Amino acid sequence: MTKRAEAINVEKSALGEGPLWLPESGRLVWVDIEGMKIRMWNPKTGEEGAVSVGQRIGAVVRATDGRMVCALQNGFHFLDMETGELEQIADPEAHLSGNRFNDGKCDPAGRFWAGTMPLSGGAPVGALYRLDGDGNVHKMVEEIGCSNGLGWSIDCSTMYYIDTNTRRIDQFDFDAENGGVSNRRTVTVIPVDQGYPDGMTVDMEGKLWVAHWDGYAVSRFDPDTGECLERVELPVSRVTSCCFGGDHLDELYVTSASVGLSEEQLSREPLAGSLFVYRPGVKGLPPSEFNVQSM
Ligand code: CA
Numbered sequence: 001m002t003k004r005a006e007a008i009n010v011e012k013s014a015l016g017e018g019p020l021w022l023p024e025s026g027r028l029v030w031v032d033i034e035g036m037k038i039r040m041w042n043p044k045t046g047e048e049g050a051v052s053v054g055q056r057i058g059a060v061v062r063a064t065d066g067r068m069v070c071a072l073q074n075g076f077h078f079l080d081m082e083t084g085e086l087e088q089i090a091d092p093e094a095h096l097s098g099n100r101f102n103d104g105k106c107d108p109a110g111r112f113w114a115g116t117m118p119l120s121g122g123a124p125v126g127a128l129y130r131l132d133g134d135g136n137v138h139k140m141v142e143e144i145g146c147s148n149g150l151g152w153s154i155d156c157s158t159m160y161y162i163d164t165n166t167r168r169i170d171q172f173d174f175d176a177e178n179g180g181v182s183n184r185r186t187v188t189v190i191p192v193d194q195g196y197p198d199g200m201t202v203d204m205e206g207k208l209w210v211a212h213w214d215g216y217a218v219s220r221f222d223p224d225t226g227e228c229l230e231r232v233e234l235p236v237s238r239v240t241s242c243c244f245g246g247d248h249l250d251e252l253y254v255t256s257a258s259v260g261l262s263e264e265q266l267s268r269e270p271l272a273g274s275l276f277v278y279r280p281g282v283k284g285l286p287p288s289e290f291n292v293q294s295m
Helices: 263-268
Strands: 016-022 027-032 037-041 048-052 057-062 068-072 075-079 086-090 099-106 112-118 126-131 137-144 147-152 158-163 168-175 180-189 196-202 208-213 217-221 228-233 239-245 251-256 276-278
Touching: 016 057, 016 099, 016 196, 027 057, 027 239, 027 251, 037 057, 057 112, 068 086, 068 099, 068 112, 099 147, 112 137, 112 147, 126 147, 137 180, 147 208, 158 180, 158 196, 168 196, 208 251, 217 239
Parallel strands: 016 239, 057 099, 147 196, 196 239
Antiparallel strands: 016 027, 016 251, 027 037, 037 048, 057 068, 068 075, 075 086, 099 112, 112 126, 126 137, 147 158, 158 168, 168 180, 196 208, 208 217, 208 239, 217 228, 239 251, 251 276
C-alpha cells in the first residue's frame, strides 16, 4: 500500500504556516501569514475557526497560563483567543520596518524562539530571537535571510535551524539550562531541484521532517548523517511546514501556500494552500508551551 498525504477539507490559506497541535482541546491551529489570522480545526468534529490579528503573523504558540503568544509583524504579543485581544510583550525590530516575524517555536524549557526576514528579500537583515518567560528578548543569530524551521533533539543538546535562503538545515549545540546556542554547523544542503527547506518538526526517534518550499514534498532526515530517509510527495509546490498531531501524535499535518503562484500554476495545483495529513508510522512529541513567568 502506498502511503499518501491526503488533503483535508478546510478553507485554503494564502500562506499557511506554523501548524501546532493543541492536545488539551484536540485542535490543530496554524497561521495564514498573508491572511493575517490564526486558523483552527478540530479533526473529530470538522469544526473550523479563525482569529484575525490585524497584521502579518509568523507563528503562534500556547502559553502555560492558557493564553497564546504570537510573533506578529510588530513583535511578540499575548493573544486572548476568545476575545482576539492583543497585548504587546516586545518588538525587537521596531527600527526595521522592512522586516517581519516568520516561523517560531518553543524550546523544551519553554522559551519562544522566532526569527525575522525582510519583506522584500534582498540582504540577510533578519535575525533569530529568543523570548524568555520573563519577557526579555535576546538576539541569538544574526544575518538571517528567511528565518524558518526550528527543532530540538530528544536529549535537548542540539537545536536544529533553517535559514531558507541558505538551502541548509543547520544545527547548534544547545544549552538547555540557559538557552544558549553555539557551534553552528550544517546537517545537510537541500539540492536545487528539491526546492528550499522551510518549516520543520522532530519525531520521537529524533529524525527531522522538513517541508520543501517549491519542492512538492516533505522529507525525513537523519540529523546525524544528513541522509534523507523518506520523501513524501504532495500535489502542491509550496509546502511550508509540518507538525505531529492527533490523539496519539501519529498524524503529520502539513501546511501549504498559494501565494505568489501564477494563474497557470494555480490551475495545475488546485489544492495549493490546503492542509494535508500523512500517517508516517512514527509519532511526534507534544509541543512545548511558552513558560510564562512574572514580567
Ligand atoms: Ca515558513
